[in-house]
Structure formats: C-alpha cells, structure tokens
Amino acid sequence: MNFPNESRSYRHSRDELLEAEIRLRRTLEEVAALRRQLPPGGVAQDYTFDGANGKLRLADLFERGESLVAYSFMYGPDMERPCPMCTSILDGLEGNAQHIAQRTNLVVIAKSPIERILAFARSRGWSRLRLLSSQGNSYNRDYYAETADGAQMPMLNVFRRDGGTIRHFYGTELLYAKEEPGQNARHVDLIWPLWNVLDLTPEGRGTDWYPKLEY
Structure with missing residues (x-):
C-alpha cells in the first residue's frame, strides 16, 4: 500500500507501525478471550x-x-x-x-x-x-x-x-492497578471514543486536557 507522494522513510516507518498494530489486534483478542473464559464469580445481591x-x-x-x-x-x-x-x-x-x-x-x-x-x-x-x-x-x-x-x-x-x-x-x-509513567488508568478506554480518536492524531491525547461539561 502506498499513499500519494509518500516517501520511502514514511512507508518504512508505517510498515513497522502496521506490524505493531497487528500484534496489538492479536493481543486485544487474546485478552478478550481470557475475559470470556473467566469462571463464575461471586453471587450478587439482588439490589x-x-x-x-x-x-x-x-x-x-x-x-x-x-x-x-x-x-x-x-x-x-x-x-x-x-x-x-x-x-x-x-x-x-x-x-x-x-x-x-x-x-x-x-x-x-x-x-x-x-x-x-x-x-x-x-x-x-x-x-x-x-x-x-x-x-x-x-x-x-x-x-x-x-x-x-x-x-x-x-x-x-x-x-x-x-x-x-x-x-x-x-x-x-485496571482502575485500581498501579499506573505506569505517562499513563492513567485507561480501564474503560475500550468504550470511550474520545481518546481512541485523539490517539490517531500526531498530537495524541496529550497530558493537560480533559473533557468539560460545557465548551
């Protein structure tokens, strides 16, 4: 795959990123499979x-x-x-x-x-x-x-x-797990479109901006 006017260095870096994305996709499914295979948890109170x-x-x-x-x-x-x-x-x-x-x-x-x-x-x-x-x-x-x-x-x-x-x-x-440098909990990122979209940009999600109730 080649996009218009891209350089060789861009294509080389993008192909390396693609391999990482494939590994991530595989890992996400492996984690999802482990989640689905959890044994029955504790009985819940009928709140x-x-x-x-x-x-x-x-x-x-x-x-x-x-x-x-x-x-x-x-x-x-x-x-x-x-x-x-x-x-x-x-x-x-x-x-x-x-x-x-x-x-x-x-x-x-x-x-x-x-x-x-x-x-x-x-x-x-x-x-x-x-x-x-x-x-x-x-x-x-x-x-x-x-x-x-x-x-x-x-x-x-x-x-x-x-x-x-x-x-x-x-x-x-994961909400209560020890955070790693440069990362917050990210425990519900899978259901949160905001950060997934921002992660696709050169600027990323940043470290000093968070959503507000009004803009």
Whole structure:
C-alpha cells in the first residue's frame, strides 16, 4: 500500500507501525478471550435501584440475554456537578445504546437521587441510556464504585445470570492497578471514543486536557 507522494522513510516507518498494530489486534483478542473464559464469580445481591418508572431489582435488568453491563457514573449526592469524564463516556454510549441493546443489557448507575440523575440526562439530551440510582443500597461500595470515604469511582462491572442466580462476571480492576509513567488508568478506554480518536492524531491525547461539561 502506498499513499500519494509518500516517501520511502514514511512507508518504512508505517510498515513497522502496521506490524505493531497487528500484534496489538492479536493481543486485544487474546485478552478478550481470557475475559470470556473467566469462571463464575461471586453471587450478587439482588439490589433494589430507583429507576425512571419506579423500583427495579437487579434481576429486573436482564431484559435481553443473560449478561448485564453496568457503568458507575460519578455523580454522588454531595457532588455539585457530575464528572465531566464520565459524561463524555455516556455521551458516546447514548448514541450506541440502541445497538448495544441488540446484544446485551446496559445500565448506568449513580449514587445521586434518581430525579437529579434524570434532570441531568435531559440537559444532555440522553434518552436511550437506562439510568438508575443506587442511593438506597450498597452497590457502589460493594463493587468498587465508591471509596471508603464516599468518593465516587468510574467502575464498570459485568454480571451474568445463570438460571435464577446472578453472579459477578467482570470488573475493570485496571482502575485500581498501579499506573505506569505517562499513563492513567485507561480501564474503560475500550468504550470511550474520545481518546481512541485523539490517539490517531500526531498530537495524541496529550497530558493537560480533559473533557468539560460545557465548551
């Protein structure tokens, strides 16, 4: 492959990068396969959440298939405004929610009262995301979406239903792993379009810019 007017040095470097991209693609699939092969996790409590139309148990969230993806939105009752980073993720998931729903169940859980969550969703134009409040249960603390001092954390968890039993399947533990120089946690980069697009540019994602609620 050659693009118009490219130099030999460009093609040499690009071919080396292509080999690295192929290795990365292979590694990503190897990691995904290891994830799929995880043995059953611990049995989950049948938590009760507040939804837009009333109370919902964890078991009620399995509308399509036997898996449930639950993203913890950093918007606690003591926070004046939601996390801009989480909001950026959810802006992207809003557009994909109808597609995700063809294969699995997706919910977004925050600790604020449901009325407050829904009001913010309306301000963003979110209409497809299934939003829940965990204000009345211990879900956030149990599944590492909240620290011991009450700080909210952007954890993503996956649950699996087997007959009448719901078990934890996967959590983005990379959030709590020791960070390497020049990298933040990157535990949910796979669902975050923003950084994936910026990583394709010469400037990259940078080290001093983060998304905001308004521009």
